[in-house]
Amino acid sequence: MNNNKFILPRLRAMMFLQFFIWGAWYTSIAVYMSQVGMSDLTHWPYTVNPLAAVIAPFFIGLIADKYFSTQKVLGVLHLIGAVFLFIAPHTIENPTLFIVMLLAYNLAYMPTLGLSNSLAFRNIDDQEKQFPTIRVFGTIGWIVAGLFISFGLGGMFDVAAEQTAMPLYTAATASAILGIYSFMLPDTKPASSSKKTTFSEISGLNVLKELASPAFFVFILASFLICIPLAAYYNFTQLFLSSMEMDNIAGIQTLGQFSELLFMLLMPLFFRRLGVKWMLVVGMLAWVLRYALFAMSAPDSVMWMIMIGIALHGVCYDFFFVTGQIYIDKQCDDSNRGQAQGLLVLVTYGIGMLVGAQVAGMVYNQFLQGSTHLTAENWASFWWLPAMFAGGVALLFILFFREKRSPATQQASA
Numbered sequence: 001m002n003n004n005k006f007i008l009p010r011l012r013a014m015m016f017l018q019f020f021i022w023g024a025w026y027t028s029i030a031v032y033m034s035q036v037g038m039s040d041l042t043h044w045p046y047t048v049n050p051l052a053a054v055i056a057p058f059f060i061g062l063i064a065d066k067y068f069s070t071q072k073v074l075g076v077l078h079l080i081g082a083v084f085l086f087i088a089p090h091t092i093e094n095p096t097l098f099i100v101m102l103l104a105y106n107l108a109y110m111p112t113l114g115l116s117n118s119l120a121f122r123n124i125d126d127q128e129k130q131f132p133t134i135r136v137f138g139t140i141g142w143i144v145a146g147l148f149i150s151f152g153l154g155g156m157f158d159v160a161a162e163q164t165a166m167p168l169y170t171a172a173t174a175s176a177i178l179g180i181y182s183f184m185l186p187d188t189k190p191a192s193s194s195k196k197t198t199f200s201e202i203s204g205l206n207v208l209k210e211l212a213s214p215a216f217f218v219f220i221l222a223s224f225l226i227c228i229p230l231a232a233y234y235n236f237t238q239l240f241l242s243s244m245e246m247d248n249i250a251g252i253q254t255l256g257q258f259s260e261l262l263f264m265l266l267m268p269l270f271f272r273r274l275g276v277k278w279m280l281v282v283g284m285l286a287w288v289l290r291y292a293l294f295a296m297s298a299p300d301s302v303m304w305m306i307m308i309g310i311a312l313h314g315v316c317y318d319f320f321f322v323t324g325q326i327y328i329d330k331q332c333d334d335s336n337r338g339q340a341q342g343l344l345v346l347v348t349y350g351i352g353m354l355v356g357a358q359v360a361g362m363v364y365n366q367f368l369q370g371s372t373h374l375t376a377e378n379w380a381s382f383w384w385l386p387a388m389f390a391g392g393v394a395l396l397f398i399l400f401f402r403e404k405r406s407p408a409t410q411q412a413s414a
Contacts, residue, residue, distance in 0.1 A: 007124070007186065010185060011120045011123065017181065018116045019138035019142045020144060021078075021178065023142035024149060024170045025167045027146055027249070028250045029045045030042035030238050031163055032165065034242070034373070035163040035164075039368065043235050043357050045099075045102050046353070047354060048099065048103040050350050050354040053345065054346060056110040056113070070119045071187065072183065074116060075179045077112050077179075078109075078112060081105050081179075082175035084101050084102075085101075085105050085168050086168075086172045088101040088102060089165035109175075118188075139260055142254070146251050147254055149170065151248060154247075162249050211331050218401045219327065219401060222284075226284055226320065229291070229387075231353050232356070240298075243374060253310060257313070259313050259314030261314070263319070270282075271323075280320060280323055283323060287320075289309075291309075291383045291387035292384075294309050295379075295387060299380055328343075328344050367382050
């Protein structure tokens with residue numbers, strides 16, 4: 001344990017840069033690709049990202065946790081990622097190579113999400129109290145990235161900054177900075193250099209047997225299914241906002257992260273009132289409402305509906321993803337807690353988002369039909385599809401999920 005009194009500020013700076021990098025390119029890449037003639041390929045960045053998320057736990061479990069100090073692996077991966085991001089804009093004449101560059105970058109970046117969390121946890125004394133004060137700087141980093149792209153770079157070009165390669169160069173620069181900075185973080189030795197790690201332990205698949213119950217399987221299935229319509233938001237909202245002729249797209253989308261901060265603070269109150277099941281249901285229904293607002297707003301570009309849809313991100317994300325993480329944690333003990341969380345990441349951010357990105361991309365291309373953008377009427381039809389899918393998943397969850405609640409939980413909810 002590192003007792004340096006400056007450890008928390010250093011870890012917060014790490015987390016700020018970690019998510020600044022992601023936020024700088026992720027919310028604008030589809031706009032840039034459309035601008036350079038890749039309108040029908042915009043779902044691919046949102047395919048290679050979850051694909052890398054599937055592979056990341058195996059990299060961390062087989063290499064990072066066994067042979068090298070965490071901060072060194074973190075630094076090397078961010079430096080490698082910076083190289084791929086700097087190269088990517090120079091490959092736009094070859095769309096396949098451009099996608100390959102983004103895949104290579106994400107293979108370097110996605111393991112760093114777990115590594116940065118691991119490094120933070122192993123260098124603080126009180127995880128429950130101190131880690132939230134570190135992780136919140138990640139959300140702040142994402143917000144600052146979006147505001148910087150839209151407003152900091154907005155006046156430098158004849159077109160919106162999101163339509164240029166500058167978000168990629170910004171993320172590459174921040175990645176290089178974090179890569180160098182990582183080597184200055186506390187020395188965090190491998191946790192289990194001699195312990196043999198199995199495939200089922202790394203993936204979390206072994207906890208399926210340990211936690212097997214009808215409620216748990218319904219939760220895992222719903223978590224996978226809900227991520228299919230969720231992928232449409234991350235992939236196509238920026239293109240939707242562009243079609244609605246909205247400026248400062250990356251900055252506008254940070255409204256969702258501000259909402260996320262607010263609802264994170266309110267979650268304890270809602271937990272006492274609703275319990276796990278209805279928290280999850282509210283999170284799913286918030287996605288239905290968001291997509292419905294987008295669909296209804298499209299024909300006439302009703303801005304207030306669009307803005308409310310974006311602002312619902314706090315409910316959509318916190319009530320479903322964060323509540324899901326808490327539900328999983330409550331089913332576990334210290335022997336399988338980490339593996340169960342890994343399974344949830346694999347099912348949602350990995351396989352769910354991977355399938356969702358491909359499905360959303362195929363649906364979008366059907367509406368596109370050789371054009372460079374969707375009409376307002378097509379956008380309305382497009383958004384109704386994930387709304388109905390999410391509604392169906394929510395209904396199935398309501399009907400079949402039976403939460404086992406402890407006496408203490410029941411008293412807290414009364």
